[in-house]
Amino acid sequence: MIGKRRAYEELLVVEARTGDRSAIEALVRLRGPRLLVHATRLLGDRDQAQDAVQEAWVEILRGLPGLRAAAAFPAWSTQIVTRRCVRIIKGLQKGRALAAELTPLIETEQPEPDDEAARLRWAIDQLPAEQAATIALFYLEDMRLTEVAIALDIPQGTVKSRLSKARGALRALLEGEGDDHEIH
Known part of the structure; x- marks a missing residue:
C-alpha cells in the first residue's frame, strides 16, 4: 500500500511539474493532510499549522520545477513546512515561554x-x-x-x-x- 501511494505521489509530482492543474490538486489532497499533521505536531496549534502549510504550498509549487527527483518530494515538502514552522516558533518564542510559565x-x-x-x-x-x-x-x-x-x-x-x-x-x-x- 505504501509503495503504491509513493508511486502515485511521484507520478503526480511529475505531472504537476508540467502545470497539470488536476495533478496539482490531487497532490495537495494526497500530501496536504500529512503536512498539516506534521505542522500541528511542531506548532501545537492547528490554526497556526494551517497558515504554515498554506504558505508552504505556495513555496512548494513555485519550487516544484526545480525538484530533481520526484521520489524526494515527501521529504522536500515536509522540510519546507518545517522551516515555515520554525519561523513561526521563533516569532512566538518569547510569548510562549511566558505563557508556559503562567499556564498550569x-x-x-x-x-x-x-x-x-x-x-x-x-x-x-x-x-x-x-x-x-x-x-x-x-x-x-x-x-x-x-x-x-x-x-x-x-x-x-x-x-x-x-x-x-x-x-x-x-x-x-x-x-x-x-x-x-x-x-x-
Missing part, C-alpha cells in the same frame, strides 16, 4: 488499554514536539532516516538521537511509567 500543566487522560492505536497516538502526543515529529515521520510516514533528516532540516545523527529518546519515552508512557517521569 494539564494532564490528559490515557485511553483504554485495549485500544493500542489510540494509546500509541496518545503517547506520541505526550512527547516534546521535536520527538513527536521525528517518530511520526519515521514510523507513521515511513520515511527513511535520511528523509527525516531532510524533512526536519537536521543532521541524521540528531534524527537517531531523537528516535532513541522518543522510543524510551514511549516505552515508559505505554508501560505506565510516564506518570512518574517528566519527558524531555
Whole structure:
C-alpha cells in the first residue's frame, strides 16, 4: 500500500511539474493532510499549522520545477513546512515561554488499554514536539532516516538521537511509567 501511494505521489509530482492543474490538486489532497499533521505536531496549534502549510504550498509549487527527483518530494515538502514552522516558533518564542510559565500543566487522560492505536497516538502526543515529529515521520510516514533528516532540516545523527529518546519515552508512557517521569 505504501509503495503504491509513493508511486502515485511521484507520478503526480511529475505531472504537476508540467502545470497539470488536476495533478496539482490531487497532490495537495494526497500530501496536504500529512503536512498539516506534521505542522500541528511542531506548532501545537492547528490554526497556526494551517497558515504554515498554506504558505508552504505556495513555496512548494513555485519550487516544484526545480525538484530533481520526484521520489524526494515527501521529504522536500515536509522540510519546507518545517522551516515555515520554525519561523513561526521563533516569532512566538518569547510569548510562549511566558505563557508556559503562567499556564498550569494539564494532564490528559490515557485511553483504554485495549485500544493500542489510540494509546500509541496518545503517547506520541505526550512527547516534546521535536520527538513527536521525528517518530511520526519515521514510523507513521515511513520515511527513511535520511528523509527525516531532510524533512526536519537536521543532521541524521540528531534524527537517531531523537528516535532513541522518543522510543524510551514511549516505552515508559505505554508501560505506565510516564506518570512518574517528566519527558524531555
